[in-house]
Amino acid sequence: MAAQIxxxxxxxxxxxxxxxxxxxxxxDADNATVDLNNPLVIPDAGSIYSYTKKLRAYMEAPPDxxxxxxRWYTDGANGxxxxxxxxxxxxxxxxxxxxxxxxxxxxxxxxYVVGAPLDGDGTDTGPFDSGDDDTYIGDLIELQxxxxxxAAHGSLxxxxxxxxxxxI
Amino acid sequence: xxxxxxxxxxxxxxxxxxxKGGDLSGCQRFSLIPQKAGLPRVDICxxxxxxxxxxxxxxxxxGGTKLPVKLPWVQGADRIATPSDMRAHIAVGNLIARAGRTxxxxxxxxxTEAEIILxxxxxxxxxxxxxxxxxxxxxEEFYHCVVxxxxxxxxxxxxxxxxxxxxxxxxxx
Numbered sequence: 080m081a082a083q084i085x086x087x088x089x090x091x092x093x094x095x096x097x098x099x100x101x102x103x104x105x106x107d108a109d110n111a112t113v114d115l116n117n118p119l120v121i122p123d124a125g126s127i128y129s130y131t132k133k134l135r136a137y138m139e140a141p142p143d144x145x146x147x148x149x150r151w152y153t154d155g156a157n158g159x160x161x162x163x164x165x166x167x168x169x170x171x172x173x174x175x176x177x178x179x180x181x182x183x184x185x186x187x188x189x190x191y192v193v194g195a196p197l198d199g200d201g202t203d204t205g206p207f208d209s210g211d212d213d214t215y216i217g218d219l220i221e222l223q224x225x226x227x228x229x230a231a232h233g234s235l236x237x238x239x240x241x242x243x244x245x246x247i
Numbered sequence: 248x249x250x251x252x253x254x255x256x257x258x259x260x261x262x263x264x265x266x267k268g269g270d271l272s273g274c275q276r277f278s279l280i281p282q283k284a285g286l287p288r289v290d291i292c293x294x295x296x297x298x299x300x301x302x303x304x305x306x307x308x309x310g311g312t313k314l315p316v317k318l319p320w321v322q323g324a325d326r327i328a329t330p331s332d333m334r335a336h337i338a339v340g341n342l343i344a345r346a347g348r349t350x351x352x353x354x355x356x357x358x359t360e361a362e363i364i365l366x367x368x369x370x371x372x373x374x375x376x377x378x379x380x381x382x383x384x385x386x387e388e389f390y391h392c393v394v395x396x397x398x399x400x401x402x403x404x405x406x407x408x409x410x411x412x413x414x415x416x417x418x419x420x
Contacts, residue, residue: 081249081250081251081252082249082250083249084303084305085305086305086307098307099305099307099386099387100386101307101308102307102308102309102310103307103308103309103310104310105309105310134307140249143267143268144267144268144269152419159310165309165310193419196419222309224310237308237309237310238308238309238310239306239307239308239309240306240307240309241304241305241306241419241420242304242305242306242307243302243303243304243305243419244302244303245300245301245302246250246300246301246302246303247268247269247299247300247301
């Protein structure tokens with residue numbers, strides 16, 4: 080049997096919304112809904128921050144043997160444009176409420192690339208097998224977007240975050 | 248989609264057929280057997296095999312998304328009908344994002360699968376809804392990997408394309 084692993088946007092340590100074929104929209108509200116509400120408004124000075132987003136992998140169907148080597152990465156190029164940045168960090172399995180102040184300890188999301196990915200299972204370590212079926216696996220990944228006064232008006236082009244893992 | 252949708256694998260070791268696990272040591276043959284028409288079969292034999300695994304890349308768009316077709320808007324109209332052939336491919340959420348990029352968000356009254364309805368006829372300049380380049384995102388990719396002594400082989404599970412690399416090369420796309 081082949082595994083089915085989903086990417087969920089989390090609302091609690093063990094609860095989230097499947098975003099595998101969806102979009103994670105950074106906004107000025109703490110929810111996973113992709114809508115027109117609560118846009119990030121360019122400030123007159125300084126920067127504003129979106130509510131943080133937390134992502135985690137979910138095992139919808141188990142593998143024959145195991146899953147391991149989970150990692151998250153981008154293409155390394157910030158396509159959001161001038162004045163818009165994104166940061167990320169690994170939270171392990173410690174849940175905390177989402178917030179819209181500057182993330183501490185985060186690094187540039189686009190610094191996480193193929194050769195230097197964000198570890199996805201450093202705390203909740205693999206391998207994951209059939210005993211993990213229908214549960215969240217790996218670590219929580221926290222993301223946040225910052226919009227500076229230098230940003231251009233309008234909506235953004237989408238960027239892509241990749242979750243890679245090995246399956247046996 | 249799962250790993251087994253396009254290919255199933257099997258290995259042969261001293262006459263025994265193996266279909267589970269990752270250890271290929273001592274195997275004489277490894278095969279990727281297509282489950283869909285048009286995909287090539289891949290067989291490896293005559294080499295020393297070490298192990299196998301599959302690598303999946305799941306991709307999630309951040310910050311926005313682009314629709315693959317244009318929604319022409321006519322000045323003075325209060326709604327845009329979505330072509331029927333695109334409805335099966337576009338979630339309402341994506342349509343909402345599209346409308347948000349095209350119009351001031353506060354004038355959008357309702358968005359359904361079939362149309363975008365504005366609160367009043369739009370009086371701004373005529374334009375095409377969403378004129379920026381579409382950046383397609385393939386939501387997932389699978390590769391089968393067979394590690395042999397001296398090289399490894401990656402096979403794209405969606406199209407059967409094969410590439411060989413050094414034995415310790417880790418492919419990420």
